[in-house]
Amino acid sequence: MRIALDAMGGDFAPGPIVAGAVEAVRDQDDLVVVLVGDQERIEAELAKAPGAPRDRLPIVHASQAIGMDEKPVDALRKKRDNSISKSWGLMAAGDVKAIVSAGNTGAMVASALFAGAHAKMFLPGVRRPGIAAIFPSHQGPIVIIDVGANMNAKAEDLYQYGIMGSIYAQEILGVTSPRIGLLNVGSEDDKGNDLTRATRALFQESPWAARFVGNIEGRDIYEGHVRVIICDGFVGNVLLKAGEGAVEFLFATLREELARLLPNLPVDAGQKIAGSLKNLKSRFEYEEFGGAPLLGIRGACIICHGSSGNRAIKNALRVAYAMAEDRINAQIIEQLGAKLEASEPTAEAEGDGPKS
Amino acid sequence: MRIALDAMGGDFAPGPIVAGAVEAVRDQDDLVVVLVGDQERIEAELAKAPGAPRDRLPIVHASQAIGMDEKPVDALRKKRDNSISKSWGLMAAGDVKAIVSAGNTGAMVASALFAGAHAKMFLPGVRRPGIAAIFPSHQGPIVIIDVGANMNAKAEDLYQYGIMGSIYAQEILGVTSPRIGLLNVGSEDDKGNDLTRATRALFQESPWAARFVGNIEGRDIYEGHVRVIICDGFVGNVLLKAGEGAVEFLFATLREELARLLPNLPVDAGQKIAGSLKNLKSRFEYEEFGGAPLLGIRGACIICHGSSGNRAIKNALRVAYAMAEDRINAQIIEQLGAKLEASEPTAEAEGDGPKS
Numbered sequence: 118m119r120i121a122l123d124a125m126g127g128d129f130a131p132g133p134i135v136a137g138a139v140e141a142v143r144d145q146d147d148l149v150v151v152l153v154g155d156q157e158r159i160e161a162e163l164a165k166a167p168g169a170p171r172d173r174l175p176i177v178h179a180s181q182a183i184g185m186d187e188k189p190v191d192a193l194r195k196k197r198d199n200s201i202s203k204s205w206g207l208m209a210a211g212d213v214k215a216i217v218s219a220g221n222t223g224a225m226v227a228s229a230l231f232a233g234a235h236a237k238m239f240l241p242g243v244r245r246p247g248i249a250a251i252f253p254s255h256q257g258p259i260v261i262i263d264v265g266a267n268m269n270a271k272a273e274d275l276y277q278y279g280i281m282g283s284i285y286a287q288e289i290l291g292v293t294s295p296r297i298g299l300l301n302v303g304s305e306d307d308k309g310n311d312l313t314r315a316t317r318a319l320f321q322e323s324p325w326a327a328r329f330v331g332n333i334e335g336r337d338i339y340e341g342h343v344r345v346i347i348c349d350g351f352v353g354n355v356l357l358k359a360g361e362g363a364v365e366f367l368f369a370t371l372r373e374e375l376a377r378l379l380p381n382l383p384v385d386a387g388q389k390i391a392g393s394l395k396n397l398k399s400r401f402e403y404e405e406f407g408g409a410p411l412l413g414i415r416g417a418c419i420i421c422h423g424s425s426g427n428r429a430i431k432n433a434l435r436v437a438y439a440m441a442e443d444r445i446n447a448q449i450i451e452q453l454g455a456k457l458e459a460s461e462p463t464a465e466a467e468g469d470g471p472k473s
Numbered sequence: 474m475r476i477a478l479d480a481m482g483g484d485f486a487p488g489p490i491v492a493g494a495v496e497a498v499r500d501q502d503d504l505v506v507v508l509v510g511d512q513e514r515i516e517a518e519l520a521k522a523p524g525a526p527r528d529r530l531p532i533v534h535a536s537q538a539i540g541m542d543e544k545p546v547d548a549l550r551k552k553r554d555n556s557i558s559k560s561w562g563l564m565a566a567g568d569v570k571a572i573v574s575a576g577n578t579g580a581m582v583a584s585a586l587f588a589g590a591h592a593k594m595f596l597p598g599v600r601r602p603g604i605a606a607i608f609p610s611h612q613g614p615i616v617i618i619d620v621g622a623n624m625n626a627k628a629e630d631l632y633q634y635g636i637m638g639s640i641y642a643q644e645i646l647g648v649t650s651p652r653i654g655l656l657n658v659g660s661e662d663d664k665g666n667d668l669t670r671a672t673r674a675l676f677q678e679s680p681w682a683a684r685f686v687g688n689i690e691g692r693d694i695y696e697g698h699v700r701v702i703i704c705d706g707f708v709g710n711v712l713l714k715a716g717e718g719a720v721e722f723l724f725a726t727l728r729e730e731l732a733r734l735l736p737n738l739p740v741d742a743g744q745k746i747a748g749s750l751k752n753l754k755s756r757f758e759y760e761e762f763g764g765a766p767l768l769g770i771r772g773a774c775i776i777c778h779g780s781s782g783n784r785a786i787k788n789a790l791r792v793a794y795a796m797a798e799d800r801i802n803a804q805i806i807e808q809l810g811a812k813l814e815a816s817e818p819t820a821e822a823e824g825d826g827p828k829s
Contacts, residue, residue, distance in 0.1 A: 188660065188661045189659070189661070190661060254722070268665060269667065301711075302624065302706070302710040302714075303544075303579055304544065305544045305545070305547070307546070309624060309707060310625050311625065334711075334714050335714030335717070336715065338719075339721070339722035348711075351665060351666050351708070352707070355656060355658065355690075355704075355708055356715055357691065358690050358692040359692065359694055359712055359716065360691070360715065360719055361692050362691055362692035362694050362695045362696075363694075363719045363723075364723065365692075365695070366611070367719075367723050370753060371727075371753060374753045375746075377749075378745050378746065382742050382745065383739065386738050386742045389737060389738065390731075393730045393733075393734050394730075396730060397726060
């Protein structure tokens with residue numbers, strides 16, 4: 118299996134990115150990771166890994182890289198030879214079966230939808246791919262989909278996200294028959310906006326009605342009673358970024374608070390507390406799953422967090438490998454197909470417009 | 474000034490609610506707090522406050538109370554004599570100038586919009602009132618509006634929320650010329666959905682253009698560089714509840730983590746840490762502002778957190794008093810009026826529908 122890895126994407130690229138690729142190919146004999154990016158810099162990193170199976174770490178040179186803070190659309194337009202577009206080019210050409218990047222998420226998504234739509238890379242029956250992010254909960258990891266691929270989602274899109282997210286949660290997170298909840302502002306059937314009402318109706322008359330628990334609220338997310346939460350890409354993206362912001366803010370204020378405390382504590386106590394905090398913060402990062410998959414495309418695409426280290430990259434490559442083996446995509450196609458026969462998207466299902 | 478207080482609303486009602494009212498009238502000589510709820514239970518609580526100025530603590534009996542977890546719409550329909558509806562009745566009748574409740578938020582909002590719309594209690598020029606919630610940030614408290622009053626907001630609604638939120642932040646939070654940010658999924662002008670694009674356009678051609686910083690992302694919220702953040706009620710409500718959930722989850726895991734640690738720490742160290750945590754958690758509760766105001770109505774309405782203690786209730790009554798003095802509402806009317814002449818809501822400004 119050949120997977121394209123954006124070697125230039127990530128806060129610390131290319132160092133930990135290339136290191137993660139080396140670990141991945143060492144773990145998996147039939148894995149080839151195509152390193153896309155600045156040839157010289159990649160060579161320099163590979164030189165630090167003596168004995169790495171270079172035959173399974175080919176390099177595709179890209180003269181440009183998109184910065185983490187660059188405006189995605191502008192950057193894609195200006196930097197034609199960037200490592201993200203080039204990686205998607207390899208996907209579109211069928212040279213690789215999956216793609217992994219810890220780079221500029223906006224650029225990654227824009228590029229994915231562009232390449233995907235044009236190269237007919239969406240799975241049959243899929244209306245729009247969705248990004249599934251992993252959140253922590255008292256019950257373990259949960260999936261929230263979509264967190265940024267689809268800003269004007271229709272009920273039928275959310276329905277598909279529920280199915281795809283559920284299959285992902287089962288196959289990758291190992292949750293048995295994960296239940297699907299609709300992110301909403303209250304538990305009553307008629308709560309929310311036109312989109313949520315239409316989505317609810319669509320699920321209730323579908324083959325997946327049994328898996329669908331109906332509305333859940335923001336505060337239910339971390340309880341983990343529902344392992345797959347669907348929402349449109351705008352809400353999900355705001356939620357994802359606000360969640361990161363909240364955790365950072367909380368740990369920052371926590372550090373302040375404890376710093377004021379430490380001088381009055383025995384040294385070893387201070388060290389133990391610092392250790393605990395580190396331990397705690399790690400619970401909010403799901404490195405073992407590598408990143409957020411873009412569900413609904415042929416093969417696989419994993420979007421990693423910008424701060425990804427070699428471990429996260431290695432795991433993202435492992436997950437991409439598993440997802441590109443087609444077992445998961447086959448299920449998605451089958452389930453969406455079943456649905457599409459059952460009921461075509463209705464006018465109502467399309468309605469997320471204003472009804473004032 | 475007469476303010477209606479829902480004595481039955483809140484996790485610990487009526488105890489701390491009545492206690493807060495007693496403190497408030499003791500602080501403010503010309504304040505009359507009308508206690509709405511179960512006469513007997515309120516009397517019993519008042520009896521615990523010997524020497525309370527009973528003449529400024531009249532009781533209006535309501536035989537029913539809506540539980541915190543009851544489904545708002547159902548509950549309002551079934552319990553006609555509930556303390557929330559009765560409080561709004563007093564507002565509509567002009568018997569009180571403000572209303573405060575720590576009860577079922579959904580019921581409070583539904584009741585507010587119903588009573589407000591029917592009794593012409595919206596301020597002139599206001600399209601739809603919005604709920605302004607206070608979030609913590611590195612720069613101090615910030616305002617996010619709307620967090621649940623308006624589920625299908627138009628650009629013109631968000632524009633008004635920006636103005637009202639900015640006036641509130643200045644007058645109540647004491648922020649000088651607070652800047653307004655549009656919650657979005659990226660910083661580029663064309664980011665987001667039809668609603669955000671229309672809102673952005675509306676601000677840029679408005680008298681408030683200088684105060685408007687454009688798009689901000691979820692992770693910027695807690696930085697506090699922008700003190701007023703506007704979004705539609707669906708996004709804001711999900712954000713508010715998810716934020717509460719995240720903080721609770723984080724403190725729960727933090728407690729676990731430290732519990733594992735404490736046995737190995739000297740007792741006083743453990744106590745100091747527990748103290749710090751309490752101190753820290755309090756930073757996430759803005760009791761000094763009492764709760765979230767519903768902006769855009771005549772007089773004032775403060776929706777308090779269900780867990781509000783007497784201090785929060787006292788402060789909510791103080792804020793309600795200040796807001797009902799009309800200085801703030803006069804500014805809102807003036808600013809919205811200025812805008813309404815400048816540009817009537819356009820078709821584009823109305824458009825938050827699907828453009829697929």
